[in-house]
Amino acid sequence: MTAMITLNNGLKMPLVGLGCWKIPNDVCASQVYEAIKLGYRLFDGAADYGNEKEVGQGINKALSEGIVKRSDLFIISKLWNTFHHPDHVKLALQRTLSDLGLDYLDLYYIHFPLAFKYVPFEEKYPPCFYTGAEDAKIGKISLQNVPYLDTYRAMEKLVDEGLTKSIGVSNLQGSILQDVLMGCRIRPAALQIEHHPYLTQEHLVQFCKNENIAVVSYSSFGPQSFLELGSKRAEDTPALFDHPVIKKIAAAHGKDVTTSEVLLRWATQRDIAIIPKSSRKERLLLNLNVNEKLTLTEAELLEISALNKNIRFNDTWDWNNMHFGSFA
Ligand SMILES: NC(=O)c1ccc[n+]([C@@H]2O[C@H](COP(=O)([O-])OP(=O)(O)OC[C@H]3O[C@@H](n4cnc5c(N)ncnc54)[C@H](OP(=O)(O)O)[C@@H]3O)[C@@H](O)[C@H]2O)c1
Numbered sequence: 001m002t003a004m005i006t007l008n009n010g011l012k013m014p015l016v017g018l019g020c021w022k023i024p025n026d027v028c029a030s031q032v033y034e035a036i037k038l039g040y041r042l043f044d045g046a047a048d049y050g051n052e053k054e055v056g057q058g059i060n061k062a063l064s065e066g067i068v069k070r071s072d073l074f075i076i077s078k079l080w081n082t083f084h085h086p087d088h089v090k091l092a093l094q095r096t097l098s099d100l101g102l103d104y105l106d107l108y109y110i111h112f113p114l115a116f117k118y119v120p121f122e123e124k125y126p127p128c129f130y131t132g133a134e135d136a137k138i139g140k141i142s143l144q145n146v147p148y149l150d151t152y153r154a155m156e157k158l159v160d161e162g163l164t165k166s167i168g169v170s171n172l173q174g175s176i177l178q179d180v181l182m183g184c185r186i187r188p189a190a191l192q193i194e195h196h197p198y199l200t201q202e203h204l205v206q207f208c209k210n211e212n213i214a215v216v217s218y219s220s221f222g223p224q225s226f227l228e229l230g231s232k233r234a235e236d237t238p239a240l241f242d243h244p245v246i247k248k249i250a251a252a253h254g255k256d257v258t259t260s261e262v263l264l265r266w267a268t269q270r271d272i273a274i275i276p277k278s279s280r281k282e283r284l285l286l287n288l289n290v291n292e293k294l295t296l297t298e299a300e301l302l303e304i305s306a307l308n309k310n311i312r313f314n315d316t317w318d319w320n321n322m323h324f325g326s327f328a
Helices: 027-040 053-064 086-100 133-139 147-162 174-183 202-210 232-234 243-250 257-269 280-290 298-305 316-324
Strands: 002-006 012-014 042-046 074-079 107-110 165-169 189-196 213-216 272-274
Touching: 027 053, 027 280, 053 086, 074 086, 086 147, 107 147, 107 189, 147 165, 147 174, 165 174, 174 202, 189 202, 202 213, 243 257, 243 298, 257 272, 257 280, 257 298
Parallel strands: 042 074, 074 107, 107 165, 165 189, 189 213, 213 272
Antiparallel strands: 002 012
16 A cells, blocks of 8 residues: 555545556556556546546556445546636546546646647647647647636636546746635645756745645656657756666665665655656556655755756746747
8 A cells, every 4th residue: 555645635645656648558558457456546647648548448447347446546637738718627627537437536737837729629639739720830839818827716616516626736836836825715735846856846845845735746767758758958967867876875775776766765755746657567566665665864865855957857948949939
């Protein structure tokens, strides 16, 4: 049984879950099903990942075989940028629920603080960076005039209607989060951010702790996840798996401790939940059981945090350079 954290709405959330980004469609249903059999209870998905039908198939197979009950699972999705207008927020969640084959989510995040122009489902789904045929021809993303708090308030109504138990925010910095807290009726239960030793986000993490908002780390291995996307920044950054400090700390805890475990445990000992993605059974088990296997010392935690370089691999300013053209 994986450790749980209690969210500010009283709901318990597993400290370790499985990230579903980049799980290929053809193997996704079986990987989710196998992960449930291994003991995973939290699945971090998103409409944008394009595999919600398959995630749902895996979940529903496990439910129908009685391996778990729905109440044992913690299912997450994210509202994509195209659906930020209050008229579209519920539609987007209904589409996600229909794809997953579920009645409710446990947590629904706003994926990014950027409102793209609306694209109807029939035109392209998931729309990703597509904001219309004309924009696509010139590689442009059009934005929509929707303030963040308007989207957030539409998310609150989803909780009222029982379509999701909690709502959260992702990829936010402190000032917008502060604004949400000033204007919300239901506080965000969680903030999901890029977080690894090259991007420790100390102030934001501390702010969330003070405000009783759970922090969830994505891309906990730093550049690793972005290599397969051909990111030059990831290629130019030394791998955390081979970093001498991480290797030294892993070695200090015994021969069978890996650098991946050190990276994950550093996060969870900072009270930050983790959602590493893996398609390999041995890694799934390693990642799931990291809290029981390893405890780092206070000095080791600080030594790892000192590796911070404020390097962000998932940076929306890059989207500007690529698509909006404003900084060309
Ligand atoms: N909110 C957002 O904007 C946002 C953005 C990015 C990600 N996320 C979420 O966060 C999740 C995790 O982030 P991520 O997918 O970027 O990356 P990640 O989990 O940090 O890294 C995944 C990579 O690490 C490898 N890996 C996994 N476990 C390993 C281990 N024990 N030892 C060595 N290598 C290992 C995987 O390869 P194999 O599959 O071959 O094992 C894969 O290449 C995503 O799946 C998604 O749910 C959210």
